[in-house]
Amino acid sequence: MLRKLAGLVATLSATSFVIFGAAYAAPGDPVTFLAGGKENLTPAYLAQIRAQYHLDDPFLVQYLRWLGDAVTGDLGRSLQYNDQVADLLAARLPTTLGLVAYAAVLFTVFGVALGVLAAVRGGRTDSAVVAGTTFATSVPPFVVATALISLFGVQLGWFPVAGGGSLWHLTLPAVTLALGALAIVSRVTRQAMVEQRGLDHVTVARASGLAERSIVLRHVFRGALGPIVTMCGLVTAGMLAGTVTIETAFGLSGIGSLLVGAINTHDFPVTQAVLLLMVAAYIAVTTVVELVQPVIDPRARRRA
Structure with a gap:
């Protein structure tokens, strides 16, 4: 430690x-x-x-x-707003954290589910998941944001397209932010599951007559949980910087849009504070993942 x-x-x-x-x-x-x-x-x-x-x-x-x-917590005073930088971050951080948390739930649930489905079903299901995730990673976030705003915000009117910090307001931004991460997590889940299915202990469990559902949950998925948790943690840690484009596109008042405004106006104290916060958050999340890894996978504890 x-x-x-x-x-x-x-x-x-x-x-x-x-x-x-x-x-x-x-x-x-x-x-x-x-x-x-x-x-x-x-x-x-x-x-x-x-x-x-x-x-x-x-x-x-x-x-x-x-x-x-x-x-000591004194991040200076903003040149643009003439206010304490710490107060500006405190006012905008909840929106960004809510957006990241919402997106993390989406890509974790749906990404892991798609990866498990592709690994277990195989065949056309596997091909469809791989093709869909490949397409998702190839589309830039601002294109996804524009498409979602045009379809669900303007034409259908199901979601607000700008401002706000409620769960309803954050749905389209969270989907945009989670789409690329969902593809990554599903790929890692699929690959980890495929590798686990070929191990000897899974073959022995299947030969002993255990139900396939029990084998998938207790042996395959459990063994693949280490890489899945690691990737989910790394993607979540990197999302704080990824909110810059999303918050600008959807007009959210988070630290991402604060950083863009600070860079455009040469507000150095705000720029420095936001960048330092993003790096500190990334380091904190990756450290937590590293500490949790031996609990999930005893093999990591033996290696440590």
Whole structure:
């Protein structure tokens, strides 16, 4: 545990350095936004603003100050909204987390079900699932979003097409976000199930006269659960960054749309905070998956 904790701290520290350095090297001077876009700014006034916000300090000093404040929960003040970045994240994070959770339920339930169906039935069912998942992964999310909005939002009027944070509002965005992940999870489930069906203990169980349903649930699916859980966790962790396109397309006020607005307006404190949050969430989810893996699969515990 100490080794894992040290690795997490080192990864977050390196990531924070890269994020701060990228924003520091990005084109555009934050002094212009801090000055309120005024014209004919005197060099003395610009120097005063730089000194006030410590922008004239060396890069390493600025980074250490920002990192120290971030550790204590102070993520700075937004240049665009003139509000604390932590408050902006707290207001928008529930929408993004709700969207990711909704999409995770969809792709886990339907992805695993399709993978199991393809592995057990085989034949035309397997071919149909493989063809459908291949098509799903080849369609970009913004195309899926446009199609769903046009069909279910505009023509049929079944779902709202913009705004809101209720479950009904999040249905179309969650389906859009889950579609590509569903294809990945179904493929992994199918492959893991096929591999497990060919193992000796499954052959022995079948030869002993156990019902096929019991063999699939107790031996095949249970043995394939490790790779399935791992992939579901990895896909869920990466979804936080994938909400950028979805939230923009559906007009949701989440951290994805906040990041887009911050990048467009050179709002460096918000950009840095959102990126750091996405990386921290990814690391946290993957760590949980890694800790759960030995509980699901005793073979992983023996390897550890």
